Amino acid sequence: ETGVTQSPTHLIKTRGQQVTLRCSSQSGHNTVSWYQQALGQGPQFIFQYYREEENGRGNFPPRFSGLQFPNYSSELNVNALELDDSALYLCASSSGGATAYEQYFGPGTRLTVT
Amino acid sequence: GIQVEQSPPDLILQEGANSTLRCNFSDSVNNLQWFHQNPWGQLINLFYIPSGTKQNGRLSATTVATERYSLLYISSSQTTDSGVYFCAEANNNAGNMLTFGGGTRLMVKP
Numbered sequence: 001e002t003g004v005t006q007s008p009t010h011l012i013k014t015r016g017q018q019v020t021l022r023c024s025s026q027s028g029h030n031t032v033s034w035y036q037q038a039l040g041q042g043p044q045f046i047f048q049y050y051r052e053e054e055n056g057r058g059n060f061p062p063r064f065s066g067l068q069f070p071n072y073s074s075e076l077n078v079n080a081l082e083l084d085d086s087a088l089y090l091c092a093s094s095s096g097g098a099t100a101y102e103q104y105f106g107p108g109t110r111l112t113v114t
Numbered sequence: 115g116i117q118v119e120q121s122p123p124d125l126i127l128q129e130g131a132n133s134t135l136r137c138n139f140s141d142s143v144n145n146l147q148w149f150h151q152n153p154w155g156q157l158i159n160l161f162y163i164p165s166g167t168k169q170n171g172r173l174s175a176t177t178v179a180t181e182r183y184s185l186l187y188i189s190s191s192q193t194t195d196s197g198v199y200f201c202a203e204a205n206n207n208a209g210n211m212l213t214f215g216g217g218t219r220l221m222v223k224p
Contacts, residue, residue, distance in 0.1 A: 002159070033212070037155075042200055042214030056211055088155050094210065102147060102162040103212060108155045 004106035021076040025093035032074040037088040120215035135186040137201035145204040191222045
């Protein structure tokens with residue numbers, strides 16, 4: 001196991017609702033990245049947080065937002081859920097901020113939007 | 115942007131066989147990782163290998179950065195090796211964003 005934890009494991013929401021997903025980074029890591037993985041595809045980068053600030057963003061709309069806390073844990077918030085938001089959401093922790101270091105993934109949160 | 119292509123997309127092996135998975139990438143890399151995704155979705159780190167060769171048990175990997183490809187070798191495959199193998203690469207231009215390939219879906223039959 002990587003030491004990265006995520007909650008909840010599974011979640012079912014209705015279109016238009018809002019959701020918050022949580023991630024605790026591995027001990028000693030100060031950077032958290034979030035990825036969305038649709039069924040049958042590779043993960044897609046959403047954004048990264050370092051020192052409590054967004055430090056890079058992929059091609060996702062503003063209704064995807066996040067936070068990082070002083071203990072380096074992080075939240076992913078998605079507003080106005082759409083059916084296409086149904087996916088496995090993965091967080092990864094690493095050290096070094098924007099520098100390319102090895103990333104370690106949590107077990108994921110599987111979100112279903114109906 | 116960076117593009118990552120993996121081949122083959124699907125692979126069926128008999129237990130005990132060897133295989134080579136390939137990852138081609140379009141730009142210079144600062145980070146290249148190989149993962150195994152188990153049926154529950156967990157991405158398991160196999161190698162962090164921006165360049166050179168590494169070995170871990172029955173698995174080994176080689177990255178030739180100047181030619182923009184990486185190879186993952188699986189020897190004496192076992193049924194527990196089944197799953198999806200992803201390579202992912204990143205540079206420092208976008209917050210160490212990992213760009214994943216489409217994966218190789220491996221099934222090892224007993």
